[in-house]
Amino acid sequence: MVSKNYCIQAGDTAVFNNHACFCIGTGRMGLALQQEYMDQLKKVQKEIGFSHIRGHGLFCDDMAIYHPYTDENGVTHEHYNFTYLDRVMDGYLACGLKPFLELGFMPKKMASGEQTIFYWQGNTTPPADHEKWAEMIKALLTHLIARYGREEVESWPCEVWNEPNLPGFWKDADQAAYLKLYDVSVNAVKAVLPGMRVGGPAVCGGSGCMQWIAAFLDHCRDEKVPVDFLTRHIYMGQTPSHRGRYLYHDMCDPAFSIGEAVQTRQLIDSYPQFRGMEMHITEFNTSYNPFCPTHDTVYNAALIAGLLAGLGDTCASYSYWTFGDVFEEVGVPDRPFHGGFGLLANGSIPKPTYWTFQFFSRLQGKALLKTDDCVVVEDGKGGYRGVMWNLDREEKQVCLSLPEREGKWTAVVRTVDEESGNPLKIWHDLGEPESLTADQRELLLECAHPRVESRGITAENALEMEFSLAPCAVSYFEIVPAADGFSFGYVYPGCGR
């Protein structure tokens, strides 16, 4: 058993920049038409509350935006169909989300080639005619402004394409072609909406990531191309090993991934023109594979806690890939737990990592303590809040001492671990059913909540509290002054005997 003592003195502060809720990922925009998708998203927004959402497929054919029409005289009219776009954007805005636009992939009728990616066949080739690409972007923004107002649309960040450093996502991973696409795109955006913030190059880690970023920044500097922020992705999975259709990994330490962000930050800051420019991690997670069972576990929840504690010090946002398991990149999920990226399993069942985000969403006050397994803040109303996580392989005891305060306090602790808030275990105990009956789904939902424990504490010299965390546990606590009303002679009966 591991033991730790954290003693916070009056006046102590810590560095903790919390952008956990700036952005969340989603597989493909066309999926936002689905009821299951919106049910999951509404739950996420009600219980966590992200500000932005980013995903692929804005211009894919299932969104049906590019809609040229050839009339009886053989004249072709460039026309755009915003039926589905409106529905998706109305849905996002209604649940408090702004889109973090990703310009991509290519409409089949505008594409220069036939290469596609994923079960849903996103075309990943450059436009046959860059002028038409630019016109489509302008028409899109013009329509959005008419519908939602200039001020609103201008506040949406905009990223050009996705992971062009991988040949599957961008034909031949052709850097020059990407830079041309970037130029055309950013100019089209700025022509309609000069205040909209645009960035790239949206690269994944590895595959020449740092070289791509440097080339991108060189290009923007040399060609005086507008750029408002830099984007890249971070995944923690190492040493993949396959079993059946599943991928298992060793995961790197959170400190390693945080280090990748620091290095990127340093590269940006090495350009005088770009020093301090915003960096957005537009995708991150443990594994990059949608059949990695780790995604569904408590371990994932604890790893992500480690990242959320540290990434905000160098990044303006980091977008967990993805909020839910309505996701079709390698096909339609055939069972509720299959290692998908989502915070929620299908059926709107929160996985453990869901709670990591909810816990961090509540850490809004002045930071008092940050370690590699703990963050504590003031709640702004005379109380304290914090998150603890356990990446050790054994139980951990933490004794926390808060600045001296007399009086009566209430502590409430919410915990996810192997036994609590872990629907994967129940599903496993049920025999891993592919289809859930309504009763099974109810059972999983019933279980998919943190354990809640309360304590009354009487502080004398210090306000002390002990925590016990099983391996992979993540705990969130609030410590607040107790109420004290007129009792009419009430004596608490305990369990009642």
Place this chain on the structure above:
Amino acid sequence: MVSKNYCIQAGDTAVFNNHACFCIGTGRMGLALQQEYMDQLKKVQKEIGFSHIRGHGLFCDDMAIYHPYTDENGVTHEHYNFTYLDRVMDGYLACGLKPFLELGFMPKKMASGEQTIFYWQGNTTPPADHEKWAEMIKALLTHLIARYGREEVESWPCEVWNEPNLPGFWKDADQAAYLKLYDVSVNAVKAVLPGMRVGGPAVCGGSGCMQWIAAFLDHCRDEKVPVDFLTRHIYMGQTPSHRGRYLYHDMCDPAFSIGEAVQTRQLIDSYPQFRGMEMHITEFNTSYNPFCPTHDTVYNAALIAGLLAGLGDTCASYSYWTFGDVFEEVGVPDRPFHGGFGLLANGSIPKPTYWTFQFFSRLQGKALLKTDDCVVVEDGKGGYRGVMWNLDREEKQVCLSLPEREGKWTAVVRTVDEESGNPLKIWHDLGEPESLTADQRELLLECAHPRVESRGITAENALEMEFSLAPCAVSYFEIVPAADGFSFGYVYPGCGR
């Protein structure tokens, strides 16, 4: 620590008649107009699902039914106003409840005296004119038939008045006056709706209870007055002791209360005419006082489990008094936990006893075992269900052995005890606030669920399962065959490390 072993053999059966959900109590019909009341009732019906509801005050002035009108010529027209009645009955039926009608109390304009009971001033005197009382009953039923259909209304049981053996509820506890009221009432009902089932005398325990019942049965027999069922009340509270405005009790053993029902059954059956006639316990609970803190505890949940296991063997129903804490007999509750009767505290917060009812509502199959701390049934689909409770003052271990079955099984156990499903403890730890903030209410709701644990079991010679119950715990379990699907090579990752 107490240890028990229960070994069920193939072919074992037990006697267990489950009428736990036939009827539920409610303070006063006029309160059913309130939104909070209906919110609570909808939750109860969705999660437990009673068939009938019984409460006081059908004819009290807040229901405004009796509505005589004197015209310009000084002629008085007997008229009835069914605005609120319709609203209440529509509400009950919409959530799947039939009323168990209680004819009472007296409209002020029809009363012979001014005696009232409760904060809400129910008039408890006989009618000044029995003819008008009979007319009102007939008009009520005629209206209900027009609105809901004869067949529906005919299926509602009907009881005459409430606890006439107490002088507060019936002036002077005048038995002869009650019998006259009964005669007039039953005749009015049968004149309109011969098939409607009518009963009495709705007496409380003590206060000459058995003498009243005998007198009532004698009267019906001798005067050939129709009677379809007998009604009485049972409360468990003994040796009341007051602290401030609260009342604390010792509670009798469930076996004692079940014995009271048996004695009443024997009295009925001693009349040849009435042998086997239905008996309804139209009110029961631990304490009869709405400021008894025991009502809010886990101990209450365990005591009621003991009653639900046994009362059905002699009674057609037993109506827990009451489903919620929207209740004004001694005034309006001034804080969420005050020892009220409700299964739910105000704010729709389930108390432990709520779960006892939910657990018993699921015990619908063939009974295999019944003891003084346990009921086990078959679920009709190849699995098992049961409830266990612990009225001992120490932890209890139960080893249950089910008829031999090979294969893989899943056990799911839901438990309420001091630490789980017990919002009273959290409220106490919060410092017993009188008004709940929205956040505090959310916290209490979050806590007010049973703990759920699952296990995968591989049965070899027998299907064995161990249970551990803290003092006052109530556990519900389901044991069902595990699923077994195509796995694509999946290996359950445990907590994930």
Place this chain on the structure above:
Amino acid sequence: MVSKNYCIQAGDTAVFNNHACFCIGTGRMGLALQQEYMDQLKKVQKEIGFSHIRGHGLFCDDMAIYHPYTDENGVTHEHYNFTYLDRVMDGYLACGLKPFLELGFMPKKMASGEQTIFYWQGNTTPPADHEKWAEMIKALLTHLIARYGREEVESWPCEVWNEPNLPGFWKDADQAAYLKLYDVSVNAVKAVLPGMRVGGPAVCGGSGCMQWIAAFLDHCRDEKVPVDFLTRHIYMGQTPSHRGRYLYHDMCDPAFSIGEAVQTRQLIDSYPQFRGMEMHITEFNTSYNPFCPTHDTVYNAALIAGLLAGLGDTCASYSYWTFGDVFEEVGVPDRPFHGGFGLLANGSIPKPTYWTFQFFSRLQGKALLKTDDCVVVEDGKGGYRGVMWNLDREEKQVCLSLPEREGKWTAVVRTVDEESGNPLKIWHDLGEPESLTADQRELLLECAHPRVESRGITAENALEMEFSLAPCAVSYFEIVPAADGFSFGYVYPGCGR
């Protein structure tokens, strides 16, 4: 047939101060616990949207606020029960309403006498102990601040008592006793919340109204008692004639009632200290009687249109008495249409006057025209809006000419008259049923909408539009530029043949 021509020239403006939605009336605060009441209020707020709500009975015993407790030692503790208050205020705020507090009536345990008013028995006597009255006000505000925040509560206006110039509402209509109550109340409020705005004397018209107002202002001036606004009531009913239990009136012209407000304004402004002080009409309607059939008619809708056009020029608000027919002053309504005050009949069925308020709620831009039967404003987006009403006994034709604009326009006109938006007529044709079946209620709801007509207009030299209003009709119109998109060769098929 009456004909009118209104020709608006470029640059024309009119005086029109629109406070139609500042406040709405409600019978008694305790009724806000009812589900039917809240259903109606939610509908009103969704479709009209008032800012404040004012009604009686804050301190009546059904709200159960005053809650003194005598302990075992005979010591009495002043205690207050805010269970129902919280529920009501939470409900109001959740639908976007702030209370316009009315301090009254008297809790029975604090009253100096037994005089009551209404079916619900509001005690209308002074406090036996003014100190306890002041303590209760302070405790109330302190609690509200803790629950909703100082800034929020401070924004709620506060009026002392109701219609003290009537002996039924205030024992003996004792002016000196009222001024004492006012002084004690305003000082209690300002002690806790100096920024809360307080006013009086809440008098009804007639019964010495202007003398009371003068005496109140004299008193505040002479005794330097704080006063932030003046309040009175206005009703239009003249020459009452009774038929059965109903009261029928001649109604005065809107100009007459607007004149009453002007005179009161002049009286206030005659005091140098109070010149320009806000005046609130805290109740107004046609008849002051809840069994006046006019309330349910289209005529009522047209009369109120006349008032809403003019009252805002002298008054900061005018609160229609009342939003709905959940109302018990003379007993519980026994049928949906009975001449009650409500904008909605029970069952949430909008009466014609409901639409008058909805129409005026949309008149928010710069006024171009105001006559005795018409208001026209700009909509701020290049279009026009207006309301017309017909108080003549014959059909009226109005030709409206708007400043010259070329191009295509769309006009949409919504109208309530005898044939449209008039559920009273359908109910009458149904034979005036006392209880509505679910189907009948659906039918009435289906009918209770304005008729909507659209026209495409091509403006050439001027933008001209003709309106035809049946007697008592109220019409709302919007005239906006037509859309003009890419049509793919579409030809509108008309009805289709």
Place this chain on the structure above:
Amino acid sequence: MVSKNYCIQAGDTAVFNNHACFCIGTGRMGLALQQEYMDQLKKVQKEIGFSHIRGHGLFCDDMAIYHPYTDENGVTHEHYNFTYLDRVMDGYLACGLKPFLELGFMPKKMASGEQTIFYWQGNTTPPADHEKWAEMIKALLTHLIARYGREEVESWPCEVWNEPNLPGFWKDADQAAYLKLYDVSVNAVKAVLPGMRVGGPAVCGGSGCMQWIAAFLDHCRDEKVPVDFLTRHIYMGQTPSHRGRYLYHDMCDPAFSIGEAVQTRQLIDSYPQFRGMEMHITEFNTSYNPFCPTHDTVYNAALIAGLLAGLGDTCASYSYWTFGDVFEEVGVPDRPFHGGFGLLANGSIPKPTYWTFQFFSRLQGKALLKTDDCVVVEDGKGGYRGVMWNLDREEKQVCLSLPEREGKWTAVVRTVDEESGNPLKIWHDLGEPESLTADQRELLLECAHPRVESRGITAENALEMEFSLAPCAVSYFEIVPAADGFSFGYVYPGCGR
């Protein structure tokens, strides 16, 4: 103006078989995952209430059912993914619908060719391996039985493929290949679920329709292949003329289409083995083209009224193609009104034909009169109901006389015509906007209801009622006895003046 007199005598009856609500069409099953689709379907079910739903695409790749897996050893496992199927079927059943299964089209991985149809690319070639097709059907049914129970699934009708007499829907319109597919399919179904009812050949009109039906029946008779019902389609569009992307038609008379059903009935009945066998029109509408503006008009509503009056006399069902405009066969709709098939336009806006179905859904009693423009039935509660429609080019007056009855009656008439219940007209007057703002959508919804008129009628010798129908109008009426309650002296005030 046309005038008609219909005089019904006591004892008159008429032949009218009403199966209007047995089945409704839907474009493609995968669209049922969309929220907009389900919103529309829920509205349809709440306000009309069909029993079954039939559409294409059960086995298309967007439903992702066929899911073979090749493991590490190169062994391929036939596996099926029921995630989306469960979601769709749960959704249908939750709104009271049973699927009318259509087995088709072909999963890409099972197909013998690459021919596809529609924007959504349904593969319309035979299976490469009929054995795998049969296995998939069996697996599907086995799964459905496990989820919904044998009895439920057995009650779903099942049709093999769609319009195989068109080469676009079935490669080369190869009749022999279809008959083979039918044999394999019906045998697979009956192997799992002998009681499931199966039929074909699902042909469209024209294109050898009657020859295909004869060949199909010959085959079933000669080869002793099971067949439980015969299916075909009927559309009314004649003489297509194109304007831009839209198709305009002359429509045949309802009598002509009803005649097509009669001929098919006669063909079936000419086989002794199949005499009286059920016939289902599994698709019908006016035009077969999803860009035919007539679909959105009142004329369409009147034509369909004509069909609903007559088709039931020979057919067990006739399924209107389709309930809504979430439909992608020729691409995603780019504006709310574009001539789509739906009863509802996107945005859940009822088109006129929606009301034709609602009106017919209420014609459930004994038929008294049927003409070519009118159906009248008894309502089973002492009143009358009927539908009238006007296919003439001028206004029509109908005088209806019902069997003699004294007393007071209430008539309620609901009408759709060019001015009422016709959102297409408002949309046109708005300038035909492509994207609707929220306000525009609200306006269209507000208008998209029938006009409702009521009348009180005093019957003397006969109960007479006059109707006036504009061209293309459809009216529904109910005539019921009026209520007659105690009035307290009420005098109906009319409009109020």
